[in-house]
Amino acid sequence: xxxxxxxxxxxxxxxxxxxxxxxxxxxxxxxxxxxxxxxxxxxxxxxxxxxxxxxxxxxxxxxxxxxxxxxxxxxxxxxxxxxxxxxxxxxxxxxxxxxxxxxxxxxxx
Amino acid sequence: xxxxxxxxxxxxxxxxxxxxxxxxxxxxxxxxxxxxxxxxxxxxxxxxxxxxxxxxxxxxxxxxxxxxxxxxxxxxxxxxxxxxxxxxxxxxxxxxxxxxxxxxxxxxxxxxxxxxxxxxxxxxxxxxxxxxxxxxxxxxxxxxxxxxxxxxxxxxxxxxxxxxxxxxxxxxxxxxxxxxxxxxxxxxxxxxxxxxxxxxxxxxxxxxxxxxxxxxxxxxxxxxxxxxxxx
Numbered sequence: 001x002x003x004x005x006x007x008x009x010x011x012x013x014x015x016x017x018x019x020x021x022x023x024x025x026x027x028x029x030x031x032x033x034x035x036x037x038x039x040x041x042x043x044x045x046x047x048x049x050x051x052x053x054x055x056x057x058x059x060x061x062x063x064x065x066x067x068x069x070x071x072x073x074x075x076x077x078x079x080x081x082x083x084x085x086x087x088x089x090x091x092x093x094x095x096x097x098x099x100x101x102x103x104x105x106x107x108x109x
Numbered sequence: 110x111x112x113x114x115x116x117x118x119x120x121x122x123x124x125x126x127x128x129x130x131x132x133x134x135x136x137x138x139x140x141x142x143x144x145x146x147x148x149x150x151x152x153x154x155x156x157x158x159x160x161x162x163x164x165x166x167x168x169x170x171x172x173x174x175x176x177x178x179x180x181x182x183x184x185x186x187x188x189x190x191x192x193x194x195x196x197x198x199x200x201x202x203x204x205x206x207x208x209x210x211x212x213x214x215x216x217x218x219x220x221x222x223x224x225x226x227x228x229x230x231x232x233x234x235x236x237x238x239x240x241x242x243x244x245x246x247x248x249x250x251x252x253x254x255x256x257x258x259x260x261x262x263x264x265x266x267x268x269x270x271x272x273x274x275x276x277x278x279x280x281x282x283x284x285x286x287x288x289x290x291x292x293x294x295x296x297x298x299x300x301x302x303x304x305x306x307x308x309x310x311x312x313x314x315x316x317x318x319x320x321x322x323x324x325x326x327x328x329x330x331x332x333x334x335x336x337x338x339x340x
Contacts, residue, residue: 001146002172009178010168014185015158021189023215025196026203034197040334041327045190047296048303048326050287052319053167053184055304056311057280062174067311074277081281085288091130094285095137095278102277 054078077102116239120246123229127221131251132258134162137278139262141166144275145173149263156259160216160252163286164188166279173276176316184319195223202230203244205237214244222248295337299330 034042058078061070081098088094135156142152142165159165164185171181195218203214226244269275291300303326310318 002169003175004147004151006172006178006181007147007151010172010181010185011155011158013178013182014161014164014168017182017186018159018161018164018189018192019216021186021192022196022218023212024193025198025200026211026215026218027208028200034193039194040331042190042194044296044299044327044330045187045323046287046290047299047330049184049188049319049323050163050283050290051300051304052307052322052326053170054280054283054287055322056307056318057170057277059308060311077277078280078284081284082288085284089289091282091285092133094288095133095281098281098284099278102274106272106274 073102073105076105113239113242116242117246117249120226120229120243121250122246124221124225124247124250127225127251128254131162131219131221131255134282135255135258136262136265137282138162138165138169139259139264140266140269140275141262141279142169143263143266144269144271145169147263149260149267152263152266153256153260156256159185160219160255161185161189161192162255163283166282170276170279171316171319174316180316180319184316187323191220192218195220199223199227199244202227202237202240206241210241214241214248217245217248217252219248219251222251295330295333298333299326302326302329 058074059070061068077098080101081094084090084097085094138156139149139152142155143149147155147169155165155168156162159168167188168181168185171184196215199218203211206214222244225247226240229243230240266275287300291297303322305322306325307318307322310321312318313321
């Protein structure tokens with residue numbers, strides 16, 4: 001459960017920040033090219049940041065200050081979803097397969 | 110005048126297939142926000158203000174883990190650093206607009222709208238005014254589809270019982286997003302290192318484990334790429 005007192009600082013902080021990122025070079029029309037080192041680092045952001053969010057969310061269950069293994073059901077569902085994502089590259093199929101496997105284990109096993 | 114209108118509609122038509130990928134994002138953002146404790150209006154409003162699905166989901170996930178506000182904002186911004194690239198790449202095509210008009214255009218910038226617009230500019234010789242209208246056609250359609258689906262998600266999410274573990278849709282959505290981005294061996298390595306390190310460092314305070322994972326992944330990926338280039 002999240003604390004709604006964090007809502008406005010977070011939403012305005014990310015909202016204004018993301019807007020400024022979008023606005024940055026559109027405002028400065030000169031043909032700006034980012035340094036190659038920066039461009040290369042930017043390329044790795046999705047492949048680095050997202051797994052750092054995915055893997056702990058799948059494997060770990062945080063309750064207060066205590067961290068435990070989230071369970072085999074989530075792990076199995078995530079592995080199937082990874083397989084489907086890799087084979088189909090389809091967002092809806094990926095999300096649906098993972099949720100259906102999770103529900104199948106939760107409600108029928 | 111009709112020229113502008115037809116260009117706008119062409120952009121709208123060209124972007125339509127992408128809605129199939131945008132709408133699930135909106136539905137999940139709206140639904141997960143509510144399932145983690147936001148009122149329906151707040152979950153919907155987040156899409157209007159931030160208008161960036163991956164950042165929103167990361168922020169909701171981190172807020173529900175009681176991460177510090179600084180970590181939540183920083184993560185949300187890092188995930189969207191790719192917009193620097195889009196902005197730099199599409200900026201020259203939108204020269205004709207005033208700074209205020211550009212602010213509106215920038216707010217609407219999306220992955221899909223960027224990709225479809227640039228592809229269109231490279232294909233056909235359109236005047237600068239029409240470039241802006243084509244861009245608007247693509248991104249306004251995404252905006253409407255995204256906000257509309259977020260609102261539906263928020264009100265549907267409000268009635269989904271917690272036993273359904275709707276929050277698990279967040280890592281699944283990220284999985285669908287990250288998979289096409291992993292195109293070569295350095296990327297695979299970056300992803301594995303980042304996920305592993307994030308778990309290993311999960312006991313660190315302030316969700317620093319996330320930062321440790323992301324930074325290790327980026328460094329390892331970059332180094333692996335350099336080694337491959339020199340091999």
